[in-house]
Amino acid sequence: MSKPNKSETKRCDEAKSLPIFQHKAKLIQAVKDNVFLVVTGETGSGKTTQLPQYLYEAGLWKAGKIGVTQPRRVAAITVAQRVSHEMRCTLGKEVGYQVRFDDCTSQDTVVKYMTDGCLLREILADPRLSHYSVVILDEAHERSLNTDILLGLLKKTLLDVHKASKGRSVPLRVVVMSATLETGKLSAFLGHCPVFTIPGRTFPVTSRFGSAIGPKDVDSSSYVNEVVRVALDVHSGEMAGDILVFLTGQSEIEKACDMLYEKAENIDYRYDVQDQTVEGLLILPLYGSMPTDQQRQIFQPPPPGIRKSEAQQRAGRAGRTSAGKCFRIYTNEFWEKCMLEYTVPEIQRTSLTAVVLTLKCLGVHDVIRFPYLDRPEERLILEALKQLYQCDAIDRRGRVTQLGELMVEFPLHPGLTRALLKAASFGCEDILLPVAAMLSVENIFIRPGHPEKQKEADKKHRRLAAKAGGMNDFATLLSVFQWCKASDSPSAWCKDHWIHWRALKSAFSIETQLREILQRLQQKRDFPVETFTGKKSELFRRCLCTGYFSNVARRSVGKIFSTMDGHGTAVHVHPSSSLFEQEAELDWVIFHDMMVTSRVYLRTVCPIRYEWVKDLLPKLHEVDAYELSNIAREEVNEEELAKLESKEAKRQKEGSDEDMAKKLEKRNDEASVGDARARYLQRKLQRQQHTTTTL
DNA sequence: AGCATCCAT
Incomplete structure (x- = not known):
């Protein structure tokens, strides 16, 4: 008897003992019967590894690949490894994965795990996803930017029955997997599609708060020390069992491992970044090998930005095999006063420039009325459109230019x-x-x-x-x-x-x-x-100016610069810049990004000459952003449009010799008029959106 | 005089 056989048998038994196994037939039927399906279940229910295998066994792969997206690279890779193992095939053959810089797929691949970004790239080349029979969006509750965009795109393409049948013999099916909290919202978004819940066996978890980190310690960066202290306390004071520790990143994990090694060499520990719900998971078996139904214990540090919903989900992990305990390192008061209920989805707090270009290239011209699961502020969309216009990716009517097609x-x-x-x-x-x-x-x-x-x-x-x-x-x-x-x-x-x-x-x-x-x-x-x-000496900086002229700042007084984007934000050169303390010699600069800490800082800066951007700067203000999203033509009446056009013509006539800074200030008044209109349109859109989702 | 999150194409 060889070892691999033994472990294969064990793995097979494990798969059959997973909660999802009892629902196999029903699940397959649910996927077959519905264009959209939401699947939910506890971490460990087996949905990520088993559902694609069930669909494979049911023969769905004959009509096209079974694609599964993950928000993170490690998750895509390790899950694919495990599934190829369980299916007893070589990784990269029937089961494969694709992440940036690492494509482990072949002609034979029919179960494909990938990052959500990779699938978005694939859609650019093949908008109908004609090589797929089913697409599974996993971890949708994490609300990564790319998953959100995929959700909207798939909704837009598939809810339109006419389009769905066009160019496809078999309709694409979409399964969205998510934590329980978000399922109602997802189902409503996808035309009130069915929700399949995989009931998990869970045991009670008691939670207790710590005493070290309270509301005044919001910025506490040395929480790792506290985590290690509590871990050692639990180790010596509590019953035998495994301890899971949630930490925010690789460096925190390394730090904690070092500290544990220093303080308690006898503890056997390993860390595991494969877990899909956390960034890092440190596992500390307390006394050598443990029976499987040991009491489990967990504690949670308050990494910057952790939300109550995430903390609760993680606490649930302590009750997977038996009753468990959750030790939080922060106080009850911290929980009440400092922690938000949910994370603001990435789409609402990030630059949308690249995403909007992708959408436009996929034929979504009206990016304001795109079906977003959570609508980003219109201001952010308009900002993205303006930036795309400024760098010649779209024309003044919002159409993608030849250059834009290259840029995407x-x-x-x-x-x-x-x-x-x-x-x-x-x-x-x-x-x-x-x-x-x-x-x-x-x-x-x-x-x-x-x-x-x-x-x-x-x-x-x-x-x-x-x-x-x-x-x-x-x-x-x-x-x-x-x-x-x-x-x-x-x-x-x-x-x-x-x-x-x-x-x-x-x-x-x-x-x-x-x-x-x-x-x-x-x-x-x-x-x-x-x-x-x-x-020739100016070539490098002139090239940078072409892309960065929306990131131009001019020195006003002393070390204070003022941005030229129409906001006139007062900014400083970041101390890490080679231009820091050289400000007196500077006049105009371009910068890569702004960072807000104690002040607004410019990071990665380069001095330029005004002449290089003089002709480009008016472009920042000459265009009506609504038109870039194709909304002006449909929503604003003829009279308003005529007004807008004459205003625009006037702006162009103004020329660029006048002092740019003064001109920009003047436009703040005009901007407020634009804002009022923006609010009106926003309300109108919200009404429309409401109607769509309740249909 | 004073710098910090993480993930992804």
Whole structure:
């Protein structure tokens, strides 16, 4: 008897003992009978691993692939591994996965796990998803931006029966899997589709609050210490059993592991980032191997932004095999006063520029009335539309331009893509590709907590910036990329210069990916080619200006800058910038992003000359954003439209010689008129939306 | 004079 056989049998028994197994036939029927189906069940009910297998066994794959999306890469990969194991096939054959930089699928793949972003990319190439028989959106309650967009797209495409049958012999089926809390809302959104609940066996969980973290400690960043302290208390004071600890990220997990190792070498622990409901899960078996129905214990730190709904869901994990206890490290008062009920969905708190371009490229022109599960503020949509117009991705009627069709191919913020394409048109993409990649990864500069080491790191970083020419943070990023890449030992180089090697490695992969996309697009006949006539030393910054001219700021008094986006926000150069303390020498700058902490800071900054943006700046204000979303033509009457057009003509006549800053101030009044109209339209839309969902 | 979330294409 060989070991693999034994474990396979065990795994098979495990699958049959899962709560979902008893509902197999009914589930398959429910998927077959409905275009939309919501499935809910506790973590561990087996819905993620088993449902796709049931659908496979039922033969759905013959009509097209069974696709399953996950909000996170690790989840997509590890679930695919497990399912291929359970189905006894090689990963990448019948069962595969696709995440960015890692496509483990083949011609034979019929059960495909992937990130939600990957499926969105696939829809761009094949809007009808003609290779799929069923798409399962998993973890919909997490409300990731891409899952929300997929939900809206699939609703829009499939609820329209006419469209659904067009170009497809078998209608696509959509299963949305979610935690119990969100199912009513999801069902209503999807035309009141049925909800299939997999009842889970759960045992009572008693929760108790801690004493260390109260309302005054909202910013407490050292909560890991408290977690470790409570873990050790539970370890020595409570009955035997497993302990689960929820932590916010990889670095917190590492920190906790280090501390535990220092304080209690005898504890056997491992961490596991495969769990789908948390970012990191630390498992501490207390006394060697445990019986399975041991009392389970959990405690929850208050990571910045954790919500009551998430905390409650996690506490439920303690009651999966027997009664359990949940130890929270924060006080009852903290729970009452500091924690929100739910997370604001990502779609309502992020820049929508890239998403709106994707929608437009998919033929969704009226992006304001797109069916959003939770509608983002109209202001955010209009802002995205304006930015797309400004970087030539859409024309003034809101139609995607040839350039926009090229831009959507890049996994970048459209402004950055615009700068890259400008450089490519001059044949100098080599200076922009690394910058685009470096701006796509997390901060590459390490800043240790230890004061001495911090000084040392800051010094090294300043030296790098100076060596790169100084006074241009974009150029610093380019140089760091090139130096590291050219080094004999890139990882040692990073260590020496206090640079995140992991971040740089991913910047290298991203640069390669961007280069490949660019090369593919350059084969096309309509790829823009231009000749640069200015000074060679200005080429780099001129390219950046093409993409970033909506991020222009001008120094007003002292170290205070004012943004030129019409808001006139007072901003400062971030202390990490090579332009910090050089403000007196500056006049106009462009910046990559703004960060709000004690002040509004500009991060990644570069000085420019006013002449470079002079002709571009009026574009920030000359257009009516409603028209960009195709709403003006349908909603505003003829008279209003005529008024708008004459106003626009007047603006264009104003010319650009007058002092830009003064002009922008003047427009604040005009903006308030626009706002009033925006509110009116918003109300009207809400009424319409209400009618749609209650139909 | 003073810097911080995480995930994803």
